[in-house]
Amino acid sequence: MTPGHGPEPDASTLRAARRRLLFDMLGIVASAAGFGVVFGLTARANGFSPIEAMASSVIVFAGASQFLAAGMVGAGFGWAAIVILTGLVNARHLLYAAALGPWLRDRSRGERALMAHVLTDESFALSLVHFRRLGFADRRGYWLAAIGGVFIPWNLATLAGVLGGQVVPDPRLLGLDIVFPAAMAGLAVGLATARREVAAGVAGVGIAIVVGLASDPRAGVLAGGFLGPVVGLLVPRRDPKVPEVDELPADPASFSVPNRSDDGLAP
């Protein structure tokens, strides 16, 4: 089955998958809200007005590069350096879009163009798990994850931070800084449903650490993301006659096949 081209699941399967998506989103919403407030505070501390901070969150909508830009503006860097670094930091989105492309190719160009703007680490992870769980590209699930899970919390929290964030406690004290890496690790585990995925994930981790220590953590992420799948491709399938996860039908019964299609992350 080609990604995104499976039969549309029945209404009850779709509802169940969306409930699981909502459950998976809870931690992401908390993380986006916590760090949105911190971004608002950081932006204000570095001379951004509320309009400028909100413009960054709405127009750029890429947390790491927004923090980078706020710090660099405060330190007096020129715009050219900030823009170049932003391009490098956000280059990883190319991988996300390429991975989601086959799922979303039936959507109109206009809708895909809008979907692209809200494609982040979190929306990629949530929607890919959701699509694979269903064997179907559920466009409402994508919008739910991207807008409800990230865009709205991030922007409302930015506004709260830039207008009056001093009353909000430090997210580190509440352990909220753990949510983002923990969610990424948990979602990676959820996607690692066969030998090749496990190999790609483990290789991605190892390469990211080695390259990150040798140069820069962001370079490590890119290297792990690009080279990890190459390592995964070198691993033979367990049994070529057995379909891979994405080739399984979107049948609720198939979700109970141990270690094959059960990438569900909720109870």
Place this chain on the structure above:
Amino acid sequence: MNIGLVGLALLMFAVTYPARAIPLLAPAFERLPPRALEYLRLVGPAVLGAIAASQVLVATGAGGRPVLHVGIEAVAVLACAALVAWRRNLFLGLLVAIVAAAAARALGIG
């Protein structure tokens, strides 16, 4: 109220949006061979694992050099991953990771 940095946001958008949009909109990406699709299927676990590892295991040391750091953050993330693998429950994993990190820091061991 200043609005000068809105221009910077637009320039940052101009270098961010193409990476997000080109693979979704370019026709070449709609006719990928099976091997390329298989590669893309493996990008998810690889890049998400890479992000998690680089966030908690690579820190900035003296002089701005990256250094290996194994602290409560790595333990908490590992606990979350283990719980997800065992119970298939991301929310439970995140909850345990948050509580572990907050408690360790409150006790001064984070």
